[in-house]
Amino acid sequence: MENTAPDDGLIFRKPSAEDGYPLNQLVAASPPLDPNSIYCNLLQCSHFADTAVAVVDGDELVGFVSGYLLPNKPDTLFVWQVVISERARGKGLAKRMLKHLLARPECQDVRYLETTITPDNEASWALFRSLARDLDTELKSQVHFEKQAHFGGVHDDEHLLILGSFNPTSLTPTES
Structure with a gap:
């Protein structure tokens, strides 16, 4: 599923291995995000392409969401990382990418x-609170990995x- 939003010219698409290095550079330029190895980013862009979104403006990667379906819960999408280039921030791109991803047949x-x-991370909390409202569903949170015990x-x-729970079929690709 590829589409272009008519108002900004951004292209939302599945990533390919060629996006791995640009993704690595985008994350490196976006502290405080945790960087991954280039190899990890290559896997995100190839093995997990069905559950990832690359957003390009011209030939520049300006946004990326990586995720995967949980092996023991196939009805659950785990969002691993959301990254937006500095010049593309503040335009609702992160939520558009998440909705685009949830509207895919794979989801x-x-x-x-x-x-x-x-x-x-107030920006991420605000993003997922807003997405929960848009999906007309609840948001629950709990400590999952602890500073001392896990890090x-x-x-x-x-x-x-x-x-x-929510119904992803209520989303359409035009909402991305």
Whole structure:
């Protein structure tokens, strides 16, 4: 599913391996996001392409969502990372990418969305609260990975956010 929003010319598409290095550079330029290896980004763009969204403006990658269906919960999409280039921020692109992803045929059985967020990441909390409102569903959160127990004291707690249940068939590609 590829489409162009008529108002901004952005193209939403499945990523390919060629997006791996640009994704790595986009994340590196977007602190405080946790960087991954280029190899990891190549896997995100190839093995997980069906549950990822690349947004390009001309030939520049300006947004990316990576996720995957949880192996033990195939009705749940786990959103691994959302990244927007500095010049594309503040335009609602993150939510548009998530809705685009949920509207894909590969996500037709998804009824829940999960992600983890640090307590101080207000932009991400606002994004997922807004998405829950748009999906007319509740958002629950709980500490999932603890600073001391899981990160050796070098990373803040990660809270698990759970949105759902919802009906992704109510979304259409034009909403992206």
